[in-house]
Amino acid sequence: MQTEILDAGSISSFDETVDVLVVGLGVAGASATLSAVESGAKTLVVERAGGGGGTSAMSGGVIYLGGGTALQKACGFEDSPEEMFKYLRASVGLGQDEAKLEAYCNGTVEHFDWLVANGVPYKNTFYYGQSGEPPTDDGLVWSGSENVAPFRDIAKPAPRGHVAAVPGAAGHKVMSSLCQAVANSGAAQAFNTICSALVQERDGTITGVRLETFGKSRFVRARGGIILTTGGFVLNDAMLDAYRPEARRCQMRVAADGDDGSGIRLGMAAGAGTRHLDKVSVSLPVTQPWDLKRGLLVNAKGQRFINEDAYYGRLGDAALLRQDGHCWLIVDDAIFVKPEYGFEVCAVGETPAELGQELGLPAGALESTIELFNRHAVLGADPLFGKREPYLQPLLEAPFAAIDCNVESARYAVFTLGGLATDVEGRILDPEGRPMRGLYGAGRSTSGLAVGGYSSGLSLGDGSFFGRRAGKAAASARL
């Protein structure tokens, strides 16, 4: 989908006028819409698909919330905004937006209640198992690296993955609930409708859009603002080439059809700044069941490169971006269990040396890696990477095997994190950091909390949280 900017002077009249126009009905768009309506704004939300949901509906439905939510309390976990902030500050990556982190950590107890009030159901039970997306309908899970090195020494760990009450992937439940709330809210909705142009005044203010429904165009003016919540760009090869070409190598692009970066391109063409367009979340869910965390993830040189008990979002990032997508999970007979998600054994050997040879590794390379790990594991330590009990088990029992984690053959799941620059109120910023007039954004068309190190639930989390703020800000700006 190609986009453009139209000069307001060239539009003779608008077909319709609203206070707030929201582009995209994923979790950010739904939250923005609900919030704009709460603020009394006449709101129209448009969605290019035939119904709401977007990529949010296809996701695991984990929402990263904490600081002592009702659900955390009901499950018996202590948490505080301060500990949550410490964890996120240490884990989300360099170049993070501290103001957003702070607002978020101070606000998600209330935000959880808001989600519940808008119909998202949660069961007050905790699931400890093999996945960030429980196969059950339990409400709370570990969805990040809170209780592993180095983070457990930085912040008091607490599980913060809030999962809507439905067995398995819960994104559709989150979105069917919020879409129902939108339908009941009084906001107008238009499906099968794309926003192909922004209308810009000579002073730079965005005052409207061109919408297209089955080839028919109309112009809508927005007195308060346009909110871009169109998702990321992982389906746009040209944008990936320009910002993060490695992503094209992944087998699975986590996306609904709309994730072609249209909103990012609209914003950029209107003169918006961007942040972290190179950042992606890459999942490598090879350590499921979790007992496979006892294995050793080694690169093409036979070297370890991360504590294998880290969350799979961190494993994928390290494997794809630092090891060029070439690695294996090495296990012995005592550790081996059948992996989930289609990961497969690609080599077996009676000794580490034989396995190394099978893998084409230089003589001695895999042997010395295993020897060094074993030497410390028997003492209950992993001084190289800090992997913790119960995953410190020396590899001793033949046969030894390699589970294939190469990007060409194994499941790497990627989506983009970077996008338009916004402030904590959801206002889109120009390249000098000044708010643009009439233009707002949230969700993965913007750069949010995670700028590298991912924990599951941060995207639904910041999309909904800052979506609400954008809705409120746009509603307040109406003339």
Add this chain to the structure above:
Amino acid sequence: MQTEILDAGSISSFDETVDVLVVGLGVAGASATLSAVESGAKTLVVERAGGGGGTSAMSGGVIYLGGGTALQKACGFEDSPEEMFKYLRASVGLGQDEAKLEAYCNGTVEHFDWLVANGVPYKNTFYYGQSGEPPTDDGLVWSGSENVAPFRDIAKPAPRGHVAAVPGAAGHKVMSSLCQAVANSGAAQAFNTICSALVQERDGTITGVRLETFGKSRFVRARGGIILTTGGFVLNDAMLDAYRPEARRCQMRVAADGDDGSGIRLGMAAGAGTRHLDKVSVSLPVTQPWDLKRGLLVNAKGQRFINEDAYYGRLGDAALLRQDGHCWLIVDDAIFVKPEYGFEVCAVGETPAELGQELGLPAGALESTIELFNRHAVLGADPLFGKREPYLQPLLEAPFAAIDCNVESARYAVFTLGGLATDVEGRILDPEGRPMRGLYGAGRSTSGLAVGGYSSGLSLGDGSFFGRRAGKAAASARL
């Protein structure tokens, strides 16, 4: 310096009209200016400093050229555009612009002659020594990783670093020559002059600029186009935070005062697309004298991570971006020579184990790395990373030492590579890849040949090469 976009309708009259206006007088600006004048355009070049030169003048002055230049031939080296293309395609990184690479490899024999014709002097001698910037006035050097793994197996190696005839860093010689040519060309020049705004028509065309000299503003219209050659953004902390925060950790930012990204921000605010704003060149010149390439570069886990005979631009990239800026060069007594550029020994031990302990490495880590390297080095091989003779020497002679390569204490030299999106004619592209009207760019305000893997001379190379093309294109576009 803050920038903005002005509506053409708000400018009552221009103070001056030219055909082509070039912003910035580094190597890209000088080349664009000369080329615009060659094409018959009335040209004005403005520079914020008191004279021409910019970051190009502070550089080593290496220009990456090949395919069989007069200088390569005079020094007895064979090369071809095909081999040069093979090397660059394999080395410059994912997401490269193949059309630019092709145009460049096919064009630099002529481009070298053009540089000579414009007064840049070269001595027909080859220098094999410790540096990509010879301390002598020799003309040709190795300035990339052409003759090391994996590139020497991909393309026939040839030295392609063309260095102007002056002892030591030659950037000032390149620039004094080209600036003299600009002064003689008939182009108008304005120094101490910043371009703080672009003037944009309602249809998006860029038709002029606001210039400021010692606080006094004037408006200049350009009938053909504005060419942004303002350099990179390594001095702009906010932009580094948004695009490549790791760069802020480097001790040395390779930049003249102007490298604050003003041209990139101007282009973005006008609606331009960008490419690879996260990409940087990071030099870690620890293997100088070159005999230090016999040492082992190890990370904070005691693991090797690159063939140490790779060019220092690749060492820095790997060390900062993949090893978080924590590593040491391990040597034994037989290898040690005093490093250049202020690198210093930070730990010594009678055995690898003792040295590892001094460095705080886990017991056994450094020992196994050295043992594995030695085991293969005595057989003349480095199967892990492919380091080649004459740098394959087992580490055996006590004492052993670590040369500090940590980013906090050692010299990492960084500059930015990404920028505005341009085509092979130097036209700036919008986020959809369409050429913008009236706006051109070259040099490090744009994304050029290197999008990751650097070889010295690529920036002066593509800046001058595509600067010429931008000058020609803008001149041809004049009304």
